Amino acid sequence: xxxxxxxxxxxxxxxxxxxxxxxxxxxxxxxxxxxxxxxxxxxxxxxxxxxxxxxxxxxxxxxxxxxxxxxxxxxxxxxxxxxxxxxxxxxxxxxxxxxxxxxxxxxxxxxxxxxxxxxxxxxxxxxxxxxxxxxxxxxxxxxxxxxxxxxxxxxxxxxxxxxxxxxxxxxxxxxxxxxxxxxxxxxxxxxxxxxxxxxxxxxxxxxxxxxxxxxxxxxxxxxxxx
Amino acid sequence: xxxxxxxxxxxxxxxxxxxxxxxxxxxxxxxxxxxxxxxxxxxxxxxxxxxxxxxxxxxxxxxxxxxxxxxxxxxxxxxxxxxxxxxxxxxxxxxxxxxxxxxxxxxxxxxxxxxxxxxxxxxxxxxxxxxxxxxxxxxxxxxxxxxxxxxxxxxxxxxxxxxxxxxxxxxxxxxxxxxxxxxxxxxxxxxxxxxxxxxxxxxxxxxxxxxxxxxxxxxxxxxxxxxxxxxxxxxxxxxxxxxxxxxxxxxxxxxxxxxxxxxxxxxxxxxxxxxxxxxxxxxxxxxxxxxxxxxxxxxxxxxxxxxxxxxxxxxxxxxxxxxxxxxxxxxxxxxxxxxxxxxxxxxxxxxxxxxxxxxxxxxxxxxxxxxxxxxxxxxxxxxxxxxxxxxxxxxxxxxxxxxxxxxxxxxxxxxxxxxxxxxxxxxxxxxxxxxxxxxxxxxxxxxxxxxxx
Numbered sequence: 001x002x003x004x005x006x007x008x009x010x011x012x013x014x015x016x017x018x019x020x021x022x023x024x025x026x027x028x029x030x031x032x033x034x035x036x037x038x039x040x041x042x043x044x045x046x047x048x049x050x051x052x053x054x055x056x057x058x059x060x061x062x063x064x065x066x067x068x069x070x071x072x073x074x075x076x077x078x079x080x081x082x083x084x085x086x087x088x089x090x091x092x093x094x095x096x097x098x099x100x101x102x103x104x105x106x107x108x109x110x111x112x113x114x115x116x117x118x119x120x121x122x123x124x125x126x127x128x129x130x131x132x133x134x135x136x137x138x139x140x141x142x143x144x145x146x147x148x149x150x151x152x153x154x155x156x157x158x159x160x161x162x163x164x165x166x167x168x169x170x171x172x173x174x175x176x177x178x179x180x181x182x183x184x185x186x187x188x189x190x191x192x193x194x195x196x197x198x199x200x201x202x203x204x205x206x207x208x209x210x211x212x213x214x215x216x217x218x219x220x221x222x223x224x225x226x
Numbered sequence: 227x228x229x230x231x232x233x234x235x236x237x238x239x240x241x242x243x244x245x246x247x248x249x250x251x252x253x254x255x256x257x258x259x260x261x262x263x264x265x266x267x268x269x270x271x272x273x274x275x276x277x278x279x280x281x282x283x284x285x286x287x288x289x290x291x292x293x294x295x296x297x298x299x300x301x302x303x304x305x306x307x308x309x310x311x312x313x314x315x316x317x318x319x320x321x322x323x324x325x326x327x328x329x330x331x332x333x334x335x336x337x338x339x340x341x342x343x344x345x346x347x348x349x350x351x352x353x354x355x356x357x358x359x360x361x362x363x364x365x366x367x368x369x370x371x372x373x374x375x376x377x378x379x380x381x382x383x384x385x386x387x388x389x390x391x392x393x394x395x396x397x398x399x400x401x402x403x404x405x406x407x408x409x410x411x412x413x414x415x416x417x418x419x420x421x422x423x424x425x426x427x428x429x430x431x432x433x434x435x436x437x438x439x440x441x442x443x444x445x446x447x448x449x450x451x452x453x454x455x456x457x458x459x460x461x462x463x464x465x466x467x468x469x470x471x472x473x474x475x476x477x478x479x480x481x482x483x484x485x486x487x488x489x490x491x492x493x494x495x496x497x498x499x500x501x502x503x504x505x506x507x508x509x510x511x512x513x514x515x516x517x518x519x520x521x522x523x524x525x526x527x528x529x530x531x532x533x534x535x536x537x538x539x540x541x542x543x544x545x546x547x548x549x550x551x552x553x554x555x556x557x558x559x560x561x562x563x564x565x566x567x568x569x570x571x572x573x574x575x576x577x578x579x580x581x582x583x584x585x586x587x588x589x590x591x592x593x594x595x596x597x598x599x600x601x602x603x604x605x606x607x608x609x610x611x612x613x614x615x616x617x618x619x620x621x622x623x624x625x626x627x628x629x630x631x632x633x634x635x636x637x638x639x640x641x642x643x644x645x646x647x648x649x650x651x652x653x654x655x656x657x658x659x660x661x662x663x664x665x666x667x668x669x670x671x672x673x674x675x676x677x678x679x
Contacts, residue, residue, distance in 0.1 A: 047678060056587060057674045077591050084589020091677070095584045099239035104227065111227040112589035154588075 001161030008062035040214035088155030092167035145176030254560035255614020278350035309496035342432030364412030583676035603661025
């Protein structure tokens with residue numbers, strides 16, 4: 001799945017009425033199966049960019065095109081389903097539902113697509129991330145590293161074509177950082193999933209072949225030399 | 227994982243708050259179900275008790291008092307009618323059956339009302355299609371000093387076949403105890419009507435009880451006045467002399483068993499409190515009844531009361547109002563429970579906005595999260611409602627022996643009222659109403675800002 005952003009602008013209205021520009025992207029492209037690290041400091045608009053790409057937030061102007069379909073042209077219901085079926089999301093704070101077990105969190109990820117939730121596949125995914133013994137554990141009964149691995153399994157649940165990862169290793173220890181990054185990269189490579197990972201960490205970014213920098217409301221096109 | 231499963235998970239997550247909320251609904255429904263079940267029994271009792279006869283005839287006065295004392299055996303009877311009125315009435319070709327009733331005495335033990343009547347009373351239906359049933363060896367008042375007792379009387383007084391008892395005039399504690407004893411020759415099977423709490427004695431024996439026959443001169447004068455006749459003084463004198471041969475009121479009754487020597491009381495000295503009348507005919511029976519009732523009214527001697535109409539009046543104006551009040555009160559309790567569901571879900575929304583935002587980010591549409599919250603409200607209400615129905619019937623099950631013992635009402639704790647069927651859809655509507663605002667909060671959740679918080 002290819003992703004193309006053209007002249008995308010996004011700003012927020014501040015309480016005093018002034019506007020705060022967040023994004024101004026002339027052009028950004030992610031090719032099929034490509035894995036890109038997008039580096040930026042805190043508050044540089046990384047999360048906003050992922051929200052715009054996934055259709056959670058609408059851009060003020062410009063075009064976000066995924067596999068030839070412009071996100072803004074979709075009705076909200078279609079966009080929601082598109083997100084459920086085509087885009088996987090891994091958050092910095094895992095965002096697991098606390099009342100749901102590991103297995104149920106993965107099944108929840110399958111619940112909003114048109115396909116019937118597949119319990120066996122959910123178990124396979126949890127086995128893939130090394131949690132086959134923790135299927136019925138609640139998030140609070142797992143370590144942060146395990147919680148993020150559940151989140152990775154959930155992001156892969158609907159066999160997405162694009163995976164968006166927002167600082168996926170920021171809240172986990174170094175040992176787990178490696179594991180999670182490797183899991184994401186391997187899973188995307190094996191399943192032909194394009195991945196856009198945003199991070200503020202140079203250490204994380206340097207593991208990707210292509211790294212882009214997102215400066216505050218600056219165009220995202222310069223390749224960062226490491 | 228479907229919407230209901232997700233909603234159920236959320237309820238379980240807040241199990242204490244959810245349980246308390248559902249219990250408040252259950253409490254309201256329990257009370258309503260109890261009211262409905264007991265009301266159904268009262269309704270049936272009032273509407274069916276007087277079904278075996280078309281009219282109750284009594285002395286002029288309060289129609290309601292006549293029905294309450296004759297049919298429900300509650301309160302004091304009004305004035306009596308001369309026995310001659312009954313004997314003439316039963317000759318009317320339009321009348322199928324006329325049953326005399328004498329009321330006024332009670333049992334010393336338990337204070338159960340005593341009715342003097344004839345065996346044919348037990349041939350009438352006590353509710354549509356149901357006839358009195360008696361114990362195997364029991365008989366329906368064949369002898370002068372025989373008594374048949376209702377099931378509650380037998381149970382509460384622990385009276386058995388062959389037991390004897392005396393009649394008390396007035397109240398059980400303060401009244402005058404008659405010397406004569408009646409013997410129990412039959413115990414009625416439960417009917418769920420006031421008959422269960424009644425002691426029936428043979429009318430002939432009732433008249434022979436000391437003090438029950440009116441003094442002859444007084445009785446004749448009263449009878450003449452009733453029928454608008456003049457008293458023949460010579461005839462009265464002759465009758466008085468003849469009666470002196472057995473001066474029933476003159477000799478001492480105490481200590482001697484009257485049941486050994488029957489003496490027929492002259493009709494002139496007898497009175498009846500009420501007459502139950504069954505008219506002839508089938509299709510035109512209602513019409514005949516109305517005509518006959520008008521004739522009795524116009525004669526200005528007695529009054530003929532249609533028990534169904536009086537009971538209908540009682541149900542509409544008294545029992546019905548109480549029922550309505552109870553239903554309104556229990557409805558308000560359910561409404562308050564609904565508000566507590568609203569408060570519970572609404573208060574949880576600030577904590578749950580993040581969960582909703584996560585689901586939206588995973589692809590859940592606005593409608594999906596709206597439905598999840600609404601389902602939660604419906605599940606809580608329905609769960610509480612079903613629990614309330616079970617508890618309500620359980621409460622009636624526990625209370626029914628006590629109510630039965632105190633009132634003679636036969637209660638089927640598992641009898642369902644049709645209103646109960648409406649109750650669950652009403653709860654769904656209530657849940658939808660109270661769940662709407664929290665569901666809209668979920669619908670409008672700003673995913674990006676909530677996830678960034």
